[in-house]
Amino acid sequence: MKIDIDRNENVVKIKLIGKYDIEELLFFSTLFTDEISKKPTVIALDLAELSYIDSSGIGSLIRYMNMASRENINFLCYNLNKNIENVFKISKLDQFLPILSNEAFQKKYFSLSSQHKHN
Numbered sequence: 001m002k003i004d005i006d007r008n009e010n011v012v013k014i015k016l017i018g019k020y021d022i023e024e025l026l027f028f029s030t031l032f033t034d035e036i037s038k039k040p041t042v043i044a045l046d047l048a049e050l051s052y053i054d055s056s057g058i059g060s061l062i063r064y065m066n067m068a069s070r071e072n073i074n075f076l077c078y079n080l081n082k083n084i085e086n087v088f089k090i091s092k093l094d095q096f097l098p099i100l101s102n103e104a105f106q107k108k109y110f111s112l113s114s115q116h117k118h119n
Contacts, residue, residue: 001017001018002016002018005031007040010041011040011041012040014045016047017050018051020050020053021052021056021057024057025057028060032064032067033067041073042073042074043068043075043076044076044078046079047079047081048080048102049081050080050084053087058093061077061097065096076098076105077097078099078100078102079102085099
């Protein structure tokens with residue numbers, strides 16, 4: 001799995017590319033814990049290029065949501081491709097995790113940050 005991180009003020013976008021399975025858990029957990037320690041307002045996973053997620057990956061997303069919640073950080077997924085969206089629906093993950101389209105995410109978090117820059 002390849003991971004791209006983009007920090008914009010208090011919003012951290014983490015793009016997951018490829019397969020997120022049990023072999024990637026330790027690496028991604030370390031990265032996620034590091035991002036949480038920086039206390040952003042939002043951590044958002046961009047899943048447009050995620051091609052596969054297994055049950056261990058799904059379980060880890062719930063753990064990350066709980067970790068973020070304990071630190072008052074909004075955790076969400078956005079820009080899901082159809083395959084991953086179907087996995088989220090089948091596993092009922094979409095009932096626990098906030099999921100936004102790319103457009104809704106950009107509008108909600110980046111129209112906000114651009115307003116703060118002008119004040």
